[in-house]
Amino acid sequence: MKLLRNGEIVDMPWRLQGADEPATAPIAVPQMQLVQSETPPPSNPAWVALVEPEDDPVELPASALERDAILIDFPSFTDGRGYSHARTLRHELGYRGELVAVGDVRRDQLEFMRLVGIDSYQCEADADVDDLNAALTELRPDA
């Protein structure tokens, strides 16, 4: 699984559920699990929170907001809830770390994701990196 990050395609640095990243990669823990378990996951191996559409990011445990990244899940490209979650994380919760779009993330949606505060985007291994970077600023290059 790959990620468009800082203009380059890199390996997905987190282990998503059921994915094939190395066991040493930090795990992505769904918000639901973080909220339901009494104690947050131990920091070894490292972990990040995965916010799903049904979640309210305001309910994330404080420990999740201290991590370097938060993943936002887009299970289907037509489900727009993740955009509101990104805005909430940036504006209401003041999160300054890396926001990452994972799931059904498509080229023509990258720009709107960028505009709501998302920094990195899941992508295909064979994606054209120049084309993806161009997609980020097709409509509002100055915003």
Added chain:
Amino acid sequence: MYHYPVEERALLQRRVDQFRGQVSRYLDGKLDEDEFKQLRLRNGLYVQRHAPMLRVAIPYGVLSSTQLRTLADIATKWDRGFGHMTTRQNIQYNWIPLEDTPDVMQALADVDMHAIQTSGNCIRNITTDPLAGASRDELEDPRPWCELIRQWANFHPEFNWLPRKFKIAVSGASHDRAAVEVHDIGLRIKHNAKGDTVFDVYVGGGLGRTPHIGKQIAHALPADDLLSYLEAILRVYNRHGRRDNMYKARIKILVNALGLATFQEQVDAAWQQTRQQVPTTDHATVADLKAQFAVTLPARDAVPLDALQAETGDAFTSWYKQNTQAHKSPGYRSVFISLKHPGQPAGDITSAQMQLVADLSDQFSQGELRATHDQNLVLAHVAEADLPALWTALGPAKLAYANINTLTDMIVCPGLDFCSLANASSIAIWDQINATFDNIDYLHDLGRITVRVSGCMNACGHHHVADIGVLGVEKKGVEWYQLTLGGRSTEGARIGKRLGPAIAKDRVAATVEDILAVFAEQREPDESFNAFVERNGVTPFKERVYEAAA
């Protein structure tokens, strides 16, 4: 007249380039069908029975003569010489080949036009009063506010993938001609005691399968907070609107499921956030927009009808009474151009008619015109002294039919003949009613009666809010029509009441005749059809209609 600033033009050009790329990737097989569908929808492109249908935005219904000429040229060059006006004050074409659509977008962008968000689950065209800036009962011109909302809504990054489509209307007059109470969000401009602009906000209105009248969620919202408040409503809807069932996904369902009070609490909580994030209304921008939308009309002498009549005759008088309205400036009137001539499908306009109307708007109405939500056109600022010349020019083009606000000024959806969703023909009902009610004097005697026809329960013909609503349904492969009575889309909006069992296709016009006979026999002097139904319900009609059928 308002023209887009240079940044908006640059944005439109980038959108054309983006769309051209999307079409080319689709034709090259690099974009799958599902994804391309969602992308093309956000540019007004549907696939219909015959070819793609392209819906072009006419923001708040306002067009320049130049823009109308471009719409005419598009119809000639890429379509079959006509366009169809829609109930969101837009225009749609039915025959444009997909591979040509990028060139059409370019032709539109060259005159500051586009098809942005005319379909798809996003914020649609902002609609308003077709008499904006001209009517006597106007408190404030709504168009500057519509434009402010348009700029906010177009390509809003957070709200482009909503649970379902989202429609906003704005009214600035004491009489609501924008049907704000049957919109996802309706705004009514008011002035507070200090004379500042404020908004009454309605939410959760809508037609479709489960019609609802909007509920007032905010009273006298300060203009400063307009966009942050809209953003809060949209955020609550985006997060909590249902996504599991498209028929329950509109905001009206959410508002009703939560109850207004709970929904309001959630919006207020979201508003605490959006207020920090969305800038307050920039009064310099609004003042600039107001200045650009305002027209300065040259002083013209008032000419009473008697004087005009002397040079014309009875047909002119009936057109004057039915198709023109008082203007706020003495010496002027607003002229409705009916696109409901019996010989032509309701709401259709040919290229030649568009060219003529463009020329006449240059000659008589400041080079500007309006599309109405009931599928007609308006020349808003015509000097009274020019009315005979305008009428004379419109007549041969079948554009002076004096049936505005009468029974045959119907809203008619494309129906089974064009639309892939429809269950029954709408155009057949249009033809049938026109054939039955061909005496214009009788139509004038009946007074204001709205008839609206939808070919399926999606209700694009807005039949729920008509005096007489006609809904096409299909039973075992046969077209039937359900009638509703007493609906209304203006202030105090109401959903029509069902008359009874559906009517056979060939009996629809005859049934309307029965209904009107009951009304004519039992009405109080000067009582409107709507008031009559409010007073009596549907019972008197039921007796006549189903007795006749038995």
